[in-house]
Amino acid sequence: MNRLRVLAAMSGGVDSAVAAARAADAGHEVTGVHLALSSNPQSYRSGARGCCTVEDARDARRAADVIGIPFYVWDMAERFDRDVVADFVAEYAAGRTPNPCLRCNEKIKFAAVLDRAVALGFDAVCTGHHARLRDGRLVRSVDPGKDQSYVLAVLRREQLGRAMFPLGSSTKAEVREEAAARGMAVATKPDSHDVCFIPDGDTRAFLAGRLGDSPGRIVAEDGTAVGTHEGAYGFTIGQRKGLRVGVPAEDGRPRYVLDIEPVSRTVTVGPRESLDVQEILAERPVWSGCEPLREPRECLVQLRAHGEVHRATASLAGDMLQITLDRPAQGVAKGQAAVLYDGDTVLASGTISGTRARTPAPAESAR
Amino acid sequence: MGYIEYAAERPRPAEDCVVYLDHAATTPMLPEALAVMTDELGQLGNPSSLHNAGRRARRVVEESREQIAEVFGARPSEVIFTSGGTEADNLAVKGLYWARREAAAGRSGPARSGMAPRRVLATAIEHHAVLDSVHWLAGHEDAEEHWLPVDEAGVLQPATLAEAIAAAPGEVALVTVMWANNEVGAVQPIAELAALAREYGIPFHTDAVQAAGQLPVGFAASGADAMTITGHKFGGPVGAGALLLARGVQPVPVLHGGGQESEVRSGTLDAPAIRAFAVAAAVMASRRDEEAARLAKLRDDLIAQVLAAVPDAILNGPPAGPGRLPGNAHFSFPGCEGDALLMLLDAKGIACSTGSACTAGVAQPSHVLLAMGADEARSRGSLRFSLGHTSTQDDVDALGAAIGEAVQRARRAAR
Numbered sequence: 035m036n037r038l039r040v041l042a043a044m045s046g047g048v049d050s051a052v053a054a055a056r057a058a059d060a061g062h063e064v065t066g067v068h069l070a071l072s073s074n075p076q077s078y079r080s081g082a083r084g085c086c087t088v089e090d091a092r093d094a095r096r097a098a099d100v101i102g103i104p105f106y107v108w109d110m111a112e113r114f115d116r117d118v119v120a121d122f123v124a125e126y127a128a129g130r131t132p133n134p135c136l137r138c139n140e141k142i143k144f145a146a147v148l149d150r151a152v153a154l155g156f157d158a159v160c161t162g163h164h165a166r167l168r169d170g171r172l173v174r175s176v177d178p179g180k181d182q183s184y185v186l187a188v189l190r191r192e193q194l195g196r197a198m199f200p201l202g203s204s205t206k207a208e209v210r211e212e213a214a215a216r217g218m219a220v221a222t223k224p225d226s227h228d229v230c231f232i233p234d235g236d237t238r239a240f241l242a243g244r245l246g247d248s249p250g251r252i253v254a255e256d257g258t259a260v261g262t263h264e265g266a267y268g269f270t271i272g273q274r275k276g277l278r279v280g281v282p283a284e285d286g287r288p289r290y291v292l293d294i295e296p297v298s299r300t301v302t303v304g305p306r307e308s309l310d311v312q313e314i315l316a317e318r319p320v321w322s323g324c325e326p327l328r329e330p331r332e333c334l335v336q337l338r339a340h341g342e343v344h345r346a347t348a349s350l351a352g353d354m355l356q357i358t359l360d361r362p363a364q365g366v367a368k369g370q371a372a373v374l375y376d377g378d379t380v381l382a383s384g385t386i387s388g389t390r391a392r393t394p395a396p397a398e399s400a401r
Numbered sequence: 402m403g404y405i406e407y408a409a410e411r412p413r414p415a416e417d418c419v420v421y422l423d424h425a426a427t428t429p430m431l432p433e434a435l436a437v438m439t440d441e442l443g444q445l446g447n448p449s450s451l452h453n454a455g456r457r458a459r460r461v462v463e464e465s466r467e468q469i470a471e472v473f474g475a476r477p478s479e480v481i482f483t484s485g486g487t488e489a490d491n492l493a494v495k496g497l498y499w500a501r502r503e504a505a506a507g508r509s510g511p512a513r514s515g516m517a518p519r520r521v522l523a524t525a526i527e528h529h530a531v532l533d534s535v536h537w538l539a540g541h542e543d544a545e546e547h548w549l550p551v552d553e554a555g556v557l558q559p560a561t562l563a564e565a566i567a568a569a570p571g572e573v574a575l576v577t578v579m580w581a582n583n584e585v586g587a588v589q590p591i592a593e594l595a596a597l598a599r600e601y602g603i604p605f606h607t608d609a610v611q612a613a614g615q616l617p618v619g620f621a622a623s624g625a626d627a628m629t630i631t632g633h634k635f636g637g638p639v640g641a642g643a644l645l646l647a648r649g650v651q652p653v654p655v656l657h658g659g660g661q662e663s664e665v666r667s668g669t670l671d672a673p674a675i676r677a678f679a680v681a682a683a684v685m686a687s688r689r690d691e692e693a694a695r696l697a698k699l700r701d702d703l704i705a706q707v708l709a710a711v712p713d714a715i716l717n718g719p720p721a722g723p724g725r726l727p728g729n730a731h732f733s734f735p736g737c738e739g740d741a742l743l744m745l746l747d748a749k750g751i752a753c754s755t756g757s758a759c760t761a762g763v764a765q766p767s768h769v770l771l772a773m774g775a776d777e778a779r780s781r782g783s784l785r786f787s788l789g790h791t792s793t794q795d796d797v798d799a800l801g802a803a804i805g806e807a808v809q810r811a812r813r814a815a816r
Contacts, residue, residue, distance in 0.1 A: 065744075065748075068762070070762075070763045091762055095762070104744075104747065104748070106740065106744050106762070107762030107763050107764075108740070109740075109763040109764065111763075149814075150741070150814045153810065153813040153814035153816070154741055154744070154745060154810055154811070154813075154814045155745070155810060
């Protein structure tokens with residue numbers, strides 16, 4: 035096996051630190067790089083939570099010291115702001131629910147960073163993602179609770195061919211144990227959960243700051259007005275909390291966000307069963323695990339990060355991925371990825387662009 | 402295995418840096434300095450103590466003070482030891498500003514303290530220790546910052562300073578101009594500039610940290626009222642420096658405490674580091690002229706080799722000659738990011754510098770190049786190579802052999 039020149043992206047967390055250490059132990063020539071993603075230099079001083087702070091850069095540097103590899107900080111703030119943050123805001127403004135981690139993998143880690151790395155003479159980019167690669171195909175982590183194949187499925191074969199995920203065969207608990215055994219201070223660092231560029235976790239306030247107030251109506255399925263809101267971007271399909279609907283439902287049952295119409299800024303709410311979706315259209319499919327489908331194929335599909343897995347039949351209609359679920363799913367939001375699996379192996383991924391119940395009611399077309 | 406498979410052998414340990422071209426950041430300690438410091442670290446005594454051990458340590462400090470004074474053309478009583486250049490710059494800039502404010506208040510009474518001079522004149526290419534001190538005074542102590550522009554070689558023209566003072570001499574609290582710039586090596590006409598300030602009785606400070614090891618720096622002859630030097634730029638240890646203060650110049654202290662160093666700088670004197678600082682200064686001074694000539698020759702060859710390998714590289718700063726520090730070469734490589742070049746050279750064991758980085762480690766466009774009129778791209782694609790007492794022809798040849806390919810690669814990465 036060749037000794038490769040490997041660029042290890044080190045966030046300052048425990049996963050990427052152990053991943054870099056394993057790559058170095060394996061005999062590769064590893065260089066650690068922390069990606070500075072915040073376009074606001076203030077956050078380097080204020081030390082806010084999230085993945086772009088001074089503390090994280092320092093933690094990553096200390097981990098690199100312990101491993102004994104060179105370490106640098108790369109400024110990716112401009113690209114990140116353009117390709118991830120601006121995209122995130124635009125997607126919400128368009129009534130969709132984006133996944134910024136997925137976008138960061140697609141546009142930053144395995145595009146801008148990978149391209150720069152290859153140009154500078156590296157062979158591969160190593161990250162601490164919990165996923166495996168088997169014969170060039172992406173496979174779920176052995177730790178189902180930590181599996182990140184969903185946010186990596188957007189990667190094309192040539193990107194996966196340059197990727198290294200040394201943690202896929204380990205559970206998170208094993209990774210922490212190993213970090214402690216290696217004497218890494220990040221062994222006990224808490225996991226990050228929030229969107230890294232929204233350190234306080236208040237997505238609605240972040241969007242309000244970018245998009246301003248954009249009041250609109252909240253209506254029932256029949257069009258009856260039931261309330262108002264300050265911005266349709268504050269809602270996600272399937273959301274139940276925070277609707278602040280003044281008029282109670284006739285049957286007194288909880289109501290959920292069913293649809294977000296960005297132009298008229300209308301949010302439609304209704305009972306849980308109206309969330310049922312069985313037909314899904316996904317655009318811009320990426321086929322990393324199989325050839326583009328020529329005929330319908332039975333497979334598994336996952337519709338959001340850490341979401342449940344559904345049995346389904348997938349087919350290709352033009353350049354759109356058409357997915358029919360065996361049983362209805364709820365909370366399926368446009369903008370999220372639909373990822374097809376064969377067992378644990380990723381077949382393809384597309385961006386959900388339309389959903390509907392199996393038998394469209396006359397008044398209900400594709401939402 | 403779930404990822405690109407593993408090779409059997411362990412990676413070789415990172416090799417020690419073999420080609421050190423970053424003497425402007427810090428220099429290897431001179432063996433003479435290392436020896437006296439190691440020896441002194443084993444000795445007991447606080448130089449302020451009255452007993453025998455204290456007297457012994459005090460004698461070490463005072464002999465060192467005399468040695469430093471002699472090397473830099475000052476009186477022993479004019480040497481105030483500090484922890485280094487940053488502390489000396491802070492003490493000079495803040496302390497002299499406060500002293501002027503106090504003097505004005507004392508003369509005219511608190512009611513008229515609004516009449517005290519509050520303008521601080523500094524070049525736009527100062528080190529951050531001066532730059533940020535001035536900026537802090539403006540933000541917190543009612544100072545007015547006035548940045549003196551430099552020409553495209555990085556030199557402050559005396560006429561520029563004369564004009565800035567003449568605009569309102571009574572308003573100017575302090576002038577501070579570095580002796581030689583740390584990034585592009587531009588030597589400033591310090592004696593001429595100091596004379597301009599003196600005409601109006603305005604205190605003049607110069608940060609001579611970079612100049613002190615390579616140029617004949619004389620405090621009294623310069624006419625400056627205050628001058629910063631530090632040991633680790635010429636073979637001394639990190640952690641010992643000095644502010645030279647002309648007789649009668651009394652900055653308000655920044656550090657309060659035991660009243661050491663004529664009540665100007667409190668804190669237990671670090672006898673081992675001060676001893677090594679003084680020995681390094683003496684050794685450096687004994688061979689400065691021949692060493693400067695040797696470095697200038699090496700540097701000229703470095704410039705020739707880099708330009709031969711990368712014909713469109715731009716030498717920033719003054720042309721090689723008396724206007725430039727003999728050990729300094731600074732280039733912009735069009736179409737490159739400096740941090741990518743630094744990484745590629747580092748991987749070949751060649752150490753150099755991009756200028757400054759933020760707290761997190763992100764390379765920042767150089768404020769010095771921006772002040773010299775360079776655009777941001779030229780500023781980002783720049784590298785400094787600085788030679789010092791351990792530099793050899795082999796170092797220069799190694800850079801000459803590596804720079805061409807590194808630049809090609811960095812250009813591909815920047816596309």
